[in-house]
Amino acid sequence: MPDFGLLSPIAAMPMAILSVAALVALVGGTLGRRGPAIARISSMVGLALTAAGLASLWADRGSRALLAFTDTLVLDNFGVFASAAFLLGAVFAVLLGDAYLRDHARLAGEYHGLVLLATVGMIAMAMASDLVVAFLGLELLSIPLYILAGLSARDARSNEASLKYLLLGAFGSGFLLFGIALLFGATGTTLLSDMVGDPRLRMALSPANLYFAAGAAMLLVGIGFKAGLVPFHMWVPDVYQGAPTPVSAFMATGPKAAAFVLLFRVFGQAFAGAAEQWTGILWAMAVATMTVANLAALRQTELKRLLAYSSISHAGTILLAVLAAPKDRAGSAQALLFYVVAYALMKAGAFGVVVWLQRQQEGDVSIASLRGLASRQPGMALAMGVLMFSLAGVPPMAGFWAKAWVFSEALQAGFLGLTILAVINSVVAARYYLRVVVAMYMEEAGAADQPTAEPSGCPSAIAAIWLAAALTVLIGLVPGLVFVLGGQAGAMLR
Amino acid sequence: MAWPHVTCFGISSALAITAAVMVVTRRNAVHAALWLAVALVSTGVLYLTLSAQFLAVLQVIIYAGAIVVLFLFVVMLLNVNEDQATDRRRWLAVVGLALALVWGAGTALLLLAGPPAGTGLVVRTPGDVALRGTAEELARAVFEHHALAFELVSLILLAAMAGVIALARRTPRGAEEIPGKRGSP
Numbered sequence: 001m002p003d004f005g006l007l008s009p010i011a012a013m014p015m016a017i018l019s020v021a022a023l024v025a026l027v028g029g030t031l032g033r034r035g036p037a038i039a040r041i042s043s044m045v046g047l048a049l050t051a052a053g054l055a056s057l058w059a060d061r062g063s064r065a066l067l068a069f070t071d072t073l074v075l076d077n078f079g080v081f082a083s084a085a086f087l088l089g090a091v092f093a094v095l096l097g098d099a100y101l102r103d104h105a106r107l108a109g110e111y112h113g114l115v116l117l118a119t120v121g122m123i124a125m126a127m128a129s130d131l132v133v134a135f136l137g138l139e140l141l142s143i144p145l146y147i148l149a150g151l152s153a154r155d156a157r158s159n160e161a162s163l164k165y166l167l168l169g170a171f172g173s174g175f176l177l178f179g180i181a182l183l184f185g186a187t188g189t190t191l192l193s194d195m196v197g198d199p200r201l202r203m204a205l206s207p208a209n210l211y212f213a214a215g216a217a218m219l220l221v222g223i224g225f226k227a228g229l230v231p232f233h234m235w236v237p238d239v240y241q242g243a244p245t246p247v248s249a250f251m252a253t254g255p256k257a258a259a260f261v262l263l264f265r266v267f268g269q270a271f272a273g274a275a276e277q278w279t280g281i282l283w284a285m286a287v288a289t290m291t292v293a294n295l296a297a298l299r300q301t302e303l304k305r306l307l308a309y310s311s312i313s314h315a316g317t318i319l320l321a322v323l324a325a326p327k328d329r330a331g332s333a334q335a336l337l338f339y340v341v342a343y344a345l346m347k348a349g350a351f352g353v354v355v356w357l358q359r360q361q362e363g364d365v366s367i368a369s370l371r372g373l374a375s376r377q378p379g380m381a382l383a384m385g386v387l388m389f390s391l392a393g394v395p396p397m398a399g400f401w402a403k404a405w406v407f408s409e410a411l412q413a414g415f416l417g418l419t420i421l422a423v424i425n426s427v428v429a430a431r432y433y434l435r436v437v438v439a440m441y442m443e444e445a446g447a448a449d450q451p452t453a454e455p456s457g458c459p460s461a462i463a464a465i466w467l468a469a470a471l472t473v474l475i476g477l478v479p480g481l482v483f484v485l486g487g488q489a490g491a492m493l494r
Numbered sequence: 495m496a497w498p499h500v501t502c503f504g505i506s507s508a509l510a511i512t513a514a515v516m517v518v519t520r521r522n523a524v525h526a527a528l529w530l531a532v533a534l535v536s537t538g539v540l541y542l543t544l545s546a547q548f549l550a551v552l553q554v555i556i557y558a559g560a561i562v563v564l565f566l567f568v569v570m571l572l573n574v575n576e577d578q579a580t581d582r583r584r585w586l587a588v589v590g591l592a593l594a595l596v597w598g599a600g601t602a603l604l605l606l607a608g609p610p611a612g613t614g615l616v617v618r619t620p621g622d623v624a625l626r627g628t629a630e631e632l633a634r635a636v637f638e639h640h641a642l643a644f645e646l647v648s649l650i651l652l653a654a655m656a657g658v659i660a661l662a663r664r665t666p667r668g669a670e671e672i673p674g675k676r677g678s679p
Contacts, residue, residue: 012642019649026656069642110660117653124646136646143650147657153664 011068011075011127014053014083015120021046022116029109036101036108043094043112047119051087054080065492071193072130077489078333079127082261085341086122089253090115092348095464096246099355100151102458107151114144115250122258126265131180131190131219134262138176138226141255142169148250149243161242168225168235176222182215195270213277219266220281227259229319230289233312237296240308245358248304249351252311253344260318264336268325269493275326282323283418289316290425297432303354303365306432307347310391313429314343317422320406324413331412333490335405338482342390342398342475349387349468353380355461367436372445380462381440383469390472392433393426398475405483499543506539518590527565534558547629 009016021042028038057080065076093115101108121140128134146169150162184190186209225232240248267278290313297309321336357365374381390397393404403426410419475482513533520526538553636644 008642012645023652070639072640072642106663107660110656110663113656114653114660117649117656120649121646124642130643132640132643133646136643136650140646140650140653143653143657147653147660150661151664 007066007075008068008073010057011066011073014050014057015123017050017053018046018116018120018123021049022113022120025116026109026113029107029113036105039109039112040094040098040101043090043116046116047087047091047094051084054084054087059492061488061491063492067129067193071191072133073127074129074193075127076492078265078337078493079123079261081337081485081489082126082257082340083123085257085337085344086119086126086254088341089250089257089344089348090119092253092344092352092464092468093246093250095460095467096249096348096352096355098460099359099458100244100246104151111148111151114148118144118148118250119254122254125258126261128262128265129191129193131183131192131266134192134266135173135176135180137258138222138262139173141258142173142226145169145247145251145255148247149239151247152244155242157238157242158244159242161239164235164242165239172222172225172232174222175218175225179215179218179220179222182211182218184215186211186215192265192270212274216267216271216274216278217281220263220278223259223263223266224285227256227263228312228315229285230292230312230316233289233293233315236312237305237308240311241302241304245304245351245355248308249348249355252307252347252351256311256315257340257344260315260322260336260340264322264325264333268322268329268332272326272329279323279326282319283415286316286319286323286418287421289313289319290422291316294425294428294432297429300432301366301368303357303367303370303436304351306367306436307350307354310429310433311347313425314347314391316425317403317406318343320410320415320418320422323415323418324406324409327413328409329493330487330490332409333493334483334486335402335409337486337489338479339402339406341482341486342402342472345468345471345475346387346390346399349383349465349472350391352461352465352468353384353387356380356458356465359458359461367439368446370436370439371443373440376445380465383465384440385437386469386472388433388436390476392430394430396473396476398472398479400476401479401483502539503543506536506543509533510536510540518587523569524566527562527569530565531558531562534562545628548632551629 024042024046025039028042029035031038057075059075059077059080065074067074094112097111097115101111104111118141121137121142121144124137124140125134126137128137146162146166149165150159152158180190183195187195189195221232225235228236240251243251267282271278293309293312293316297306297313300306300309318336318339321332321339324332324335354365357369361369370384373384386397390399393399393402395401407419407422410422510533513529513536516529517526517533520529534557535554538550538558541547541550541553
């Protein structure tokens with residue numbers, strides 16, 4: 001028997017707790033009338049216990065990252081903080097899911113179980129120190145999402161979203177796997193902990209440099225697909241629009257953050273020594289992602305599609321943090337983590353409003369249908385307004401600090417031109433976020449825009465929206481807490 | 495090479511070749527599938543003599559077990575009769591023979607001349623203890639270095655199973671399908 005010691009079970013504890021909760025939800029969901037309640041309680045208890053477990057794993061200031069499971073899993077505050085952000089996304093998925101499961105109670109067990117399993121996959125990605133574990137985490141994240149996207153059997157576009165995501169996702173995973181194989185050929189290891197440092201140093205001794213470049217490029221394609229970076233973003237609008245809205249909210253928060261955390265671990269940390277090989281490519285991708293997404297978002301009339309393009313545009317901004325990593329790893333990790341938390345709150349809240357609106361009207365939610373919302377539902381319009389301002393990066397919301405911090409990191413790393421382009425893009429983006437606010441507050445509702453039904457109560461969805469809006473403002477006013485924790489997390493990435 | 499190895503190798507390779515010839519010459523599709531099982535099992539024994547224990551077990555379980563049974567099911571379900579089975583046989587036989595000759599010539603060349611220099615490839619013989627692929631080696635890799643990955647794979651399979659059930663259960667039994675209708679959230 002290998003001696004894993006006590007560290008491995010401790011490091012795997014969050015994933016183990018969530019997996020057990022997922023099993024209870026999957027089995028409990030089949031138990032007749034009480035099934036949906038059992039599944040819901042199980043996933044909430046599981047998420048709470050996992051959060052407590054993650055809190056107990058938080059290391060003191062000045063401690064070093066620990067390696068577990070024969071160096072394939074790394075236990076550091078960066079991974080723990082990121083995992084907590086994924087849990088936040090899962091909590092919103094559970095709360096918003098109530099509105100959906102009201103009409104689809106028979107799928108409650110599967111919904112909760114698959115959301116929890118996907119979260120286990122994200123945690124595996126964030127804590128991976130081995131490309132094999134990272135790949136398996138990504139698959140464990142993707143497979144539940146393929147299913148969740150297609151849960152609405154009667155909705156043709158939900159089926160389309162599921163199939164499109166599955167086919168393109170399998171293609172992306174193939175690239176990732178091939179890239180890992182080439183990197184193994186170039187370096188003789190799949191362990192990121194062995195690649196950390198200067199890969200070129202060992203590259204210089206062998207003619208394997210081409211394999212390293214090709215492998216890293218394919219890895220970038222695979223992760224870039226999951227993160228929705230241009231030119232691998234084509235699936236995002238269709239899948240976000242077609243999937244059941246609580247699932248879109250889930251996809252926009254945790255999985256996206258997980259892809260960026262992995263991108264940071266691979267490019268910002270392990271391949272930092274070969275930065276000049278990939279900086280140019282990532283630079284171009286960041287500019288293309290922000291520009292293409294913002295120009296496309298300006299033309300959208302449907303709210304879910306608008307939010308999908310907005311999430312692509314935010315992905316381009318987060319990429320700045322990865323680009324700045326080789327210069328200042330701790331600082332850019334801190335900026336990335338803060339951005340990921342703020343972004344998860346804003347996106348979950350905004351999609352939550354769409355969930356709430358869809359309780360009143362069938363099908364698509366157009367921006368035109370928001371007209372006059374401020375007079376009909378002042379509270380909801382206020383929450384949506386806060387979230388839109390935060391997404392646009394207006395102070396004093398969380399979104400402002402997120403952008404400001406990433407921009408300052410990019411400036412310190414010497415990306416002046418890129419930062420200017422990113423600021424210009426933020427201004428362009430403000431145009432379409434404000435259009436939503438203008439529709440709610442300054443335009444009168446026409447006869448065709450009246451909702452077809454009275455707003456039906458869905459307490460947990462409303463609670464989720466208010467939680468997201470309140471936290472967005474709170475973090476905006478008092479950014480210190482998240483900054484400090486993020487700083488402690490980043491400091492461990494040496 | 496010790497004599498038990500030689501005997502074992504001789505018997506199983508003779509059996510494999512005989513069974514392979516029988517597979518392509520039988521007119522009855524069920525007989526051909528059963529001979530295929532014999533060929534696959536004797537190939538599995540060849541793997542055993544090469545110390546590739548795990549590969550041998552997989553060969554028997556997956557190929558001789560699952561896949562041949564699948565062939566038999568399909569043959570019996572389609573109820574293929576002998577006339578249909580012999581269609582285009584001459585044309586296929588020529589192609590098959592050509593492929594077999596090319597493959598055989600390549601293998602013979604590799605064995606007689608040795609692997610190309612500089613590739614690091616080595617020809618191993620049966621009984622070579624340096625061979626990897628024993629069940630122990632595999633177990634060490636899976637349960638020591640890749641223990642976490644192994645557990646994650648089990649979760650992926652669980653997610654896939656739960657997902658398939660979810661997709662099958664989406665529509666309540668007896669409910670009518672409305673293709674193209676846009677649903678609620």
